[in-house]
Amino acid sequence: QVQLVESGGDLVQPGGSLRLSCAASGSIFSMYNMGWYRQAPGKPRELVALITSGGRTNYADSVKGRFTISRDNAKNTVYLQMNSLKPEDTAVYYCNAERYSLRYWGQGTQVTVSS
Numbered sequence: 592q593v594q595l596v597e598s599g600g601d602l603v604q605p606g607g608s609l610r611l612s613c614a615a616s617g618s619i620f621s622m623y624n625m626g627w628y629r630q631a632p633g634k635p636r637e638l639v640a641l642i643t644s645g646g647r648t649n650y651a652d653s654v655k656g657r658f659t660i661s662r663d664n665a666k667n668t669v670y671l672q673m674n675s676l677k678p679e680d681t682a683v684y685y686c687n688a689e690r691y692s693l694r695y696w697g698q699g700t701q702v703t704v705s706s
Contacts, residue, residue, distance in 0.1 A: 592617045592618060593615055593620075593623065593688045593693075594616045594695075595615050595686045595687075595688060595695055595697035596614045597611060597612070597613050597684065597685070597697045597698065597699060597700040598611070598612050598613075598614075599611040599612050599700060600683075600700030600701045600702045600703075601702070602703045603676055603702070603703070604676075604706050605677060605678060605705075605706055606675060606676065607676050607704070608672070608673060608674045608675075608676065609676065609702060610670055610671070610672050610673070611627065611671040611684055611686075611700060611702070612668055612669075612670055613627075613668060613669045613670075613671075613697055614667060614668050615667045615668070615686075616667060620688075621644060621664040622690055623644060623690045624641060624644055624688070625641070625642050625686070625688055625689075626639075626640065626641040626642070626660075626688075626689065627639040627640045627660060627686060627687070628684070628685045628687055629680075629682035629683065629684045629702075630683050630685070630699075631682040634682075637651065638651055639651050639671070640654065640658055640660035640671060642661065642662050646662070653679075654680075657673065657674050657675045658671060658672065658673050659674075669686065673702070676702075677704060678704045678705060679704075680704050681702060681703050681704050683700065683701050684699065684701075684702050685697055685698075
């Protein structure tokens with residue numbers, strides 16, 4: 592069992608930056624692939640960024656070059672650094688932990704990009 596708690600969501604102006612954090616507890620964090628997903632109103636949840644247990648990363652085309660995912664296994668935390676934010680980045684951002692058939696979600700944190 593893994594418990595995930597996201598933080599860092601906020602209201603930010605276009606062009607601004609935010610860093611989201613996801614603190615994990617309850618299992619061996621380093622063995623899980625970790626991802627950030629987002630869901631905007633009326634739209635399906637989509638993958639934003641993924642970092643494997645081995646440290647490989649993958650990004651949605653819409654955020655490449657602007658967002659960076661990283662993990663600190665000593666702190667059981669995964670981060671999403673978001674730069675050059677756009678209004679279309681507005682969504683609830685969810686942290687995800689996955690290993691084989693196991694999948695866990697956090698409760699989400701709201702990111703709003705607006706002037």
